[in-house]
Amino acid sequence: MFPLAPHTIFITLAGSQAHGTAREGSDVDLRGVCIAPLPVRLSLFRTFEQHEGPLDEPLEAVVLPHLQAHPTASRALHVKMESVIFDLSKFIGLCSVANPNALEILFADERDWMLEAPPWRKLHTARHRFLTKKVKQTFHGYAMAQLKKIKTHRSWLLEPPTKKPTREEFGLPAASSTSSRDDQNRIEQSIAEMIRSYGIDDIDMPKATRIAIEERLEAFYRDALAASETDVEERMRAVATLALHLPADVVVTLNAEKRYRAAMKHWESYQTWKAERNPARAELERKYGYDTKHATHLVRLMRMAVEILERGELFVRRPDAAELNAIRDGAWTFDALLGQTESLRLQMEDAARRSALPADVDRPFVDALACEMMGA
Structure with a gap:
């Protein structure tokens, strides 16, 4: 590891302190x-992608006065402070694929900046060049991960598993024999390869084109198989087993094993959740019937x-912070949350169709920017 302070070009608040919640x-x-x-x-043996943990003393000495002057962070310094410092190349790579966490850093409100150096200003000035239609997939994917946690934890609250399967x-x-497991693994691999063959992974094409075709293929599969978004994988698996001419009894056993x-x-997962459950989150679930913080x-x-x-802008400091806090305090029922989620999904689909954003970043521009910054 190297001293962070001389090489760090930017630090900002993140999470609730940055969102205004x-x-x-x-x-x-x-x-x-x-x-x-x-x-x-350049090293063949030393690698660095990110630092997680306390800031080193020289860096903390630079950041601390800004934290102490911040209207909300100053009141939370006694709670817990966590930091992640990304290497520039990894950070730009994450921004290029529309990673929500990275884009929030890039678009952080300047009132929440704790440290900046001239190279950061160069990147920040170009921040809008990293906004692409990919945000539809990435932000929606992160949001659905939250919804999955909400639904899973709610099911455990309402109908907790009572015994080990x-x-x-x-x-x-x-008990299955080792040879039986080996056979099953080989067949499962064949099924996976057959499903992959229906896709376009092995075809060389621009990434933006690939994303567009994959979206259309997914829509076609859902319609052709008369499957919902959550059922497509299972239906595709059934098609693959038919194409491989697997005996019916083998398919039954494989599906039972799955x-x-x-x-x-x-x-x-339930046992882990029960043993490690955060008391504050448990209270939210007890009080409102679901994890409102995830919501x-x-x-x-x-x-x-x-x-x-719609607007080609990312607002990290949330104009709807008061409403988000109200949601955390139980303003929405679980059913209302599901309804609002579906409404937002439809808005997102419509916005993506009408968006003037490019499908992908301008790669030569991003490469040139990264090289210029790393050579600075």
Whole structure:
């Protein structure tokens, strides 16, 4: 590791402090960017992508006065402070693929900046060149991960698993032989390869074109297989097993094994969640019937995506902060959340169709910018 302070070009507040939704007990999250020294970047044996953990003393000495002067972060310094400092090359790579966390750093409100150096200004000036239609997939994907957690935890609250699944419950022998497992793995690999062959992964084409074709293929598969978005994978699997002419009894056993593994994973996840459950989040779930903090992240991410697609702007400091805090405090029922999520999804789809944003970043421009900054 190298000293961070001389090589760090930017640090900003992140999370609730940056969104304007911080409250009593909120952490202080810091995110930043550094340019690793040339010997580290060129080394065959030393690698650096990011630093996670406390800031080194010289860097903390620079940042601390700004934190102490910040209207909300100053009140939370006694709680917990976490930091992640990305290497410039990784950070630009994440921004180029519309990673929500990276774009939030790039578009952080200047009132929340804790440290900046001239190279950062160069990148910040070019920030809008990183906004593309990819945000539809990335922000929606992050939002759906929040919804999945909400639904899973809610199901555990309402109908907690009562016992560990057994193989017999799925019509399987109590133990499978090693040879049987090896055979199953080979067949599963063949099924996976068959499903991949229906796609375009092995065709060389521009990334923007690939994304557009994949979206149309997914829509075609849903329509052709009369499947919902969540059922497509299972229907595709059924098509692949037919194409491979697998015997019916083999398919039945494979599907039973798959369901058993899924049930075991669900059980183990429940046990982990129960043992490590955050008391504050548990209270939210007890009080409102679902994790309202996850809900605020879900709504914020989807609204951000719509704003980017419609207006070509990312508002990290949220104009709807008061409403987001109200959602966290139970303003929406679970059913209302689901309704609003679907409404936002439709808005996002419409905004993506009408958006003037490019499908992908201008790669030569991004390469030239990165080279210029790393050579500065």
